[in-house]
Amino acid sequence: xxxxxxxxxxxxxxxxxxxxxxxxxxxxxxxxxxxxxxxxxxxxxxxxxxxxxxxxxxxxxxxxxxxxxxxxxxxxxxxxxxxxxxxxxxxxxxxxxxxxxxxxxxxxxxxxxxxxxxxxxxxxxxxxxxxxxxxxxxxxxxxxxxxxxxxxxxxxxxxxxxxxxxxxxxxxxxxxxxxxxxxxxxxxxxxxxxxxxxxxxxxxxxxxxxxxxxxxxxxxxxxxxxxxxxxxxxxxxxxxxxxxxxxxxxxxxxxxxxxxxxxxxxxxxxxxxxxxxxxxxxxxxxxxxxxxxxxxxxxxxxxxxxxxxxxxxxxxxxxxxxxxxxxxxxxxxxxxxxxxxxxxxxxxx
Amino acid sequence: xxxxxxxxxxxxxxxxxxxxxxxxxxxxxxxxxxxxxxxxxxxxxxxxxxxxxxxxxxxxxxxxxxxxxxxxxxxxxxxxxxxxxxxxxxxxxxxxxxxxxxxxxxxxxxxxxxxxxxxxxxxxxxxxxxxxxxxxxxxxxxxxxxxxxxxxxxxxxxxxxxxxxxxxxxxxxxxxxxxxxxxxxxxxxxxxxxxxxxxxxxxxxxxxxxxxxxxxxxxxxxxxxxxxxxxxxxxxxxxxxxxxxxxxxxxxxxxxxxxxxxxxxxxxxxxxxxxxxxxxxxxxxxxxxxxxxxxxxxxxxxxxxxxxxxxxxxxxxxxxxxxxxxxxxxxxxxxxxxxxxxxxxxxxxxxxxxxxxxxxxxxxxxxxxxxxxxxxxxxxxxxxxxxx
Amino acid sequence: xxxxxxxxxxxxxxxxxxxxxxxxxxxxxxxxxxxxxxxxxxxxxxxxxxxxxxxxxxxxxxxxxxxxxxxxxxxxxxxxxxxxxxxxxxxxxxxxxxxxxxxxxxxxxxxxxxxxxxxxxxxxxxxxxxxxxxxxxxxxxxxxxxxxxxxxxxxxxxxxxxxxxxxxxxxxxxxxxxxxxxxxxxxxxxxxxxxxxxxxxxxxxxxxxxxxxxxxxxxx
Numbered sequence: 001x002x003x004x005x006x007x008x009x010x011x012x013x014x015x016x017x018x019x020x021x022x023x024x025x026x027x028x029x030x031x032x033x034x035x036x037x038x039x040x041x042x043x044x045x046x047x048x049x050x051x052x053x054x055x056x057x058x059x060x061x062x063x064x065x066x067x068x069x070x071x072x073x074x075x076x077x078x079x080x081x082x083x084x085x086x087x088x089x090x091x092x093x094x095x096x097x098x099x100x101x102x103x104x105x106x107x108x109x110x111x112x113x114x115x116x117x118x119x120x121x122x123x124x125x126x127x128x129x130x131x132x133x134x135x136x137x138x139x140x141x142x143x144x145x146x147x148x149x150x151x152x153x154x155x156x157x158x159x160x161x162x163x164x165x166x167x168x169x170x171x172x173x174x175x176x177x178x179x180x181x182x183x184x185x186x187x188x189x190x191x192x193x194x195x196x197x198x199x200x201x202x203x204x205x206x207x208x209x210x211x212x213x214x215x216x217x218x219x220x221x222x223x224x225x226x227x228x229x230x231x232x233x234x235x236x237x238x239x240x241x242x243x244x245x246x247x248x249x250x251x252x253x254x255x256x257x258x259x260x261x262x263x264x265x266x267x268x269x270x271x272x273x274x275x276x277x278x279x280x281x282x283x284x285x286x287x288x289x290x291x292x293x294x295x296x297x298x299x300x301x302x303x304x305x306x307x308x309x310x311x312x313x314x315x316x317x318x319x320x321x322x323x324x325x326x327x328x329x330x331x332x333x334x335x336x337x338x339x340x341x342x343x344x345x346x347x348x349x
Numbered sequence: 350x351x352x353x354x355x356x357x358x359x360x361x362x363x364x365x366x367x368x369x370x371x372x373x374x375x376x377x378x379x380x381x382x383x384x385x386x387x388x389x390x391x392x393x394x395x396x397x398x399x400x401x402x403x404x405x406x407x408x409x410x411x412x413x414x415x416x417x418x419x420x421x422x423x424x425x426x427x428x429x430x431x432x433x434x435x436x437x438x439x440x441x442x443x444x445x446x447x448x449x450x451x452x453x454x455x456x457x458x459x460x461x462x463x464x465x466x467x468x469x470x471x472x473x474x475x476x477x478x479x480x481x482x483x484x485x486x487x488x489x490x491x492x493x494x495x496x497x498x499x500x501x502x503x504x505x506x507x508x509x510x511x512x513x514x515x516x517x518x519x520x521x522x523x524x525x526x527x528x529x530x531x532x533x534x535x536x537x538x539x540x541x542x543x544x545x546x547x548x549x550x551x552x553x554x555x556x557x558x559x560x561x562x563x564x565x566x567x568x569x570x571x572x573x574x575x576x577x578x579x580x581x582x583x584x585x586x587x588x589x590x591x592x593x594x595x596x597x598x599x600x601x602x603x604x605x606x607x608x609x610x611x612x613x614x615x616x617x618x619x620x621x622x623x624x625x626x627x628x629x630x631x632x633x634x635x636x637x638x639x640x641x642x643x644x645x646x647x648x649x650x651x652x653x654x655x656x657x658x659x660x661x662x663x664x665x666x667x668x669x670x671x672x673x674x675x676x677x678x679x680x681x682x683x684x685x686x687x688x689x690x691x692x693x694x695x696x697x698x699x700x701x702x703x704x705x706x707x708x709x710x711x712x713x714x715x716x717x718x719x720x721x722x723x724x725x726x727x728x729x730x731x732x733x734x735x736x737x
Numbered sequence: 738x739x740x741x742x743x744x745x746x747x748x749x750x751x752x753x754x755x756x757x758x759x760x761x762x763x764x765x766x767x768x769x770x771x772x773x774x775x776x777x778x779x780x781x782x783x784x785x786x787x788x789x790x791x792x793x794x795x796x797x798x799x800x801x802x803x804x805x806x807x808x809x810x811x812x813x814x815x816x817x818x819x820x821x822x823x824x825x826x827x828x829x830x831x832x833x834x835x836x837x838x839x840x841x842x843x844x845x846x847x848x849x850x851x852x853x854x855x856x857x858x859x860x861x862x863x864x865x866x867x868x869x870x871x872x873x874x875x876x877x878x879x880x881x882x883x884x885x886x887x888x889x890x891x892x893x894x895x896x897x898x899x900x901x902x903x904x905x906x907x908x909x910x911x912x913x914x915x916x917x918x919x920x921x922x923x924x925x926x927x928x929x930x931x932x933x934x935x936x937x938x939x940x941x942x943x944x945x946x947x948x949x950x951x952x953x954x955x956x957x
Binding site for chain 2: 798809838869
């Protein structure tokens with residue numbers, strides 16, 4: 001946000017009070033983040049369909065927008081916004097109407113602490129990483145609300161699975177980040193990225209073997225956290241029809257959709273910032289930081305898509321087994337190992 | 350939901366009373382992605398655990414057996430197409446064999462060979478769908494598309510052959526409606542060459558995938574005794590470890606001339622008769638079908654494709670006969686009662702999926718909801734032949 | 738084992754209950770309807786027979802069957818050219834029957850059981866306890882032919898709706914004119930009035946039209 005307030009200060013000079021600057025800068029950043037979210041939904045739906053097509057030896061969208069169906073997501077959005085907004089008769093109406101926005105807001109808020117470039121961060125919080133994990137778990141409440149309010153047994157199943165999964169996988173997700181926090185000694189996202197300056201060998205995922213494992217753990221847990229294949233248990237179209245958003249239509253369904261892709265990008269951005277050096281290039285001085293950051297995050301997203309379209313889905317008990325009996329212990333070992341590594345290499349201060 | 354959980358009168362109730370829970374009755378279908386058609390499974394669940402399954406069928410019922418009583422013998426062939434709409438040729442084959450046995454008519458050699466080629470092509474096509482949709486039930490999208498890619502080639506061949514892409518009506522009593530087109534053998538051989546290379550691709554993508562094995566091994570075990578009791582046939586029976594196949598054990602047409610093996614489940618990844626075994630039987634049967642097709646194409650003679658001594662209006666001599674043939678789903682049987690006239694007096698269709706589905710009520714209780722989906726998928730049912 | 742030998746074995750064991758030997762394409766035994774259950778159990782459990790597999794169970798209506806083999810059986814009733822159910826004065830007579838096609842996977846031999854029951858009291862002993870697969874086949878026979886199976890665990894319709902009237906595979910079955918208030922006799926639905934409470938179907942739109950000539954009342 002510093003960038004924005006500075007920008008406004010330069011434009012308006014003394015015309016705006018410090019409070020005014022703060023408000024203007026904050027609003028502009030919020031707008032940019034909302035746009036990022038919306039555009040990543042649009043870009044990623046198209047990318048998902050192209051990736052799926054590529055993997056499945058077909059084309060994917062080819063018509064709308066002449067070149068490889070680039071305008072397909074726009075057409076989809078126009079269509080989906082034009083749909084009737086149906087609320088089932090026996091639904092719990094307030095909760096039903098509210099749920100999509102709760103999910104959406106949960107991921108929107110987390111965007112505030114993502115450092116896209118030096119200084120280009122909506123809220124440079126000292127507890128940035130902690131904040132991200134805290135607010136993104138609000139989406140679980142939205143999932144439960146949606147599933148309960150739909151008054152549909154399949155939705156309820158999806159919600160129960162979704163809540164259990166999100167709550168469980170948050171633990172390895174957060175634990176995997178702890179070694180990084182130990183090394184940098186800070187939860188501030190900016191500090192974490194800055195600590196990885198100086199080429200790929202300084203990035204956290206190559207810091208020591210434990211951190212490499214931690215990175216893999218984070219990546220797997222993040223797929224589960226955003227409910228995507230092979231961990232898409234809450235949706236499982238072959239079992240639960242569509243899970244917690246079975247009953248949603250039109251605009252409200254679009255919000256679930258938006259939140260899914262925004263979350264997908266969000267966890268990739270966090271992985272980029274925490275493990276993959278953020279805006280730091282592979283080598284040499286900082287160069288087009290925002291672009292470097294986005295490229296890294298997008299590559300992670302594409303990797304997640306690749307997994308989704310290749311692997312079958314786990315069963316719900318296997319999912320929990322993987323989390324509690326494999327990933328949580330491994331993450332704890334990583335925390336311990338990273339600590340010992342620090343002691344041994346004399347980094348502990 | 351237990352009463353106490355609703356919150357009403359919480360304080361007044363004896364909290365020490367053991368929490369009891371009721372089973373949740375939930376309808377899987379008739380509109381559900383995993384029921385492979387309009388099947389309704391009434392499932393009683395306790396959380397993710399299934400306590401009871403009741404199958405409600407009949408949504409596609411057309412009473413084709415009543416229609417048969419108003420058609421003449423040849424006309425009803427069209428309706429057999431509609432039973433298993435994913436393997437109509439195998440249905441045609443069963444009916445044709447049944448009627449020809451009663452007529453005592455000799456089908457020309459060329460027709461027999463083309464019939465076998467078509468039936469085996471159709472078996473591959475049907476198995477491809479079974480494998481693809483089974484993968485889909487497991488959450489793997491991509492194999493389905495690969496399977497459809499190969500199935501498309503089969504449909505193209507059958508379309509050039511018969512004019513139809515889904516319902517062929519190509520077989521006739523006493524032979525075929527018309528001869529194969531020029532270059533039929535070439536197309537078939539070209540396809541078989543491709544197909545044999547593609548099967549390892551499915552194996553890498555799906556069969557030996559760790560998650561897939563976790564989801565299917567030891568799941569939905571149907572043992573031999575259950576198979577016999579419930580009349581399960583086809584890949585379900587073979588998955589239970591018995592190499593029983595009507596093509597070998599109750600031979601019809603010219604299957605006794607070809608060399609092929611009958612794959613059966615050996616519990617390679619888990620228990621004999623689990624979902625993986627049933628799946629793998631289908632996968633291996635595609636190889637065997639390719640083998641049969643090669644031999645049939647090599648031996649394909651010239652000559653007529655219709656029995657020449659057969660009148661247009663067939664009259665089947667009085668009596669009854671149960672004839673079974675091996676369709677892709679299992680044993681398709683036609684129990685025909687003829688009164689000597691030009692119309693069937695009564696034809697009963699014993700469809701493989703009918704019995705194969707019945708077993709779900711037996712093996713369903715105790716498994717998880719996801720396993721129920723996996724088991725139904727591994728049975729490879731087609732509602733067209735269940736409901737007829 | 739040959740069918741005649743199986744028949745002889747059954748006869749020696751069950752005496753009167755085994756009525757006749759049925760020759761033809763499918764060789765088998767005609768047995769008494771009330772004792773099918775025990776005969777079935779014997780067929781399955783006897784080590785020399787070992788009929789563990791019930792391949793098929795067929796219910797059928799012998800009404801109007803032409804035993805001379807000329808194929809002059811009765812015509813079934815359908816719909817007339819206006820789509821109305823055909824009616825007939827003929828009252829169905831003749832027995833109902835059940836046919837069991839058995840196979841022994843152990844010995845590889847086949848046998849058939851035939852049962853005939855009077856139309857007035859069509860009751861056959863259930864074999865669902867012997868071959869569980871029979872449960873659904875018997876439900877189908879009850880549903881479509883109307884044969885009751887005594888001792889069946891859950892004898893109800895399987896393919897048709899519970900509320901359906903009649904058994905379609907009977908030779909004297911009259912096709913329904915309407916089902917759950919929806920007429921099936923080819924009426925012109927476009928000409929029917931409807932409002933929120935439902936569709937009001939004039940009883941004889943098509944028939945009147947047929948009587949008076951070309952259609953005039955099409956309101957779109």
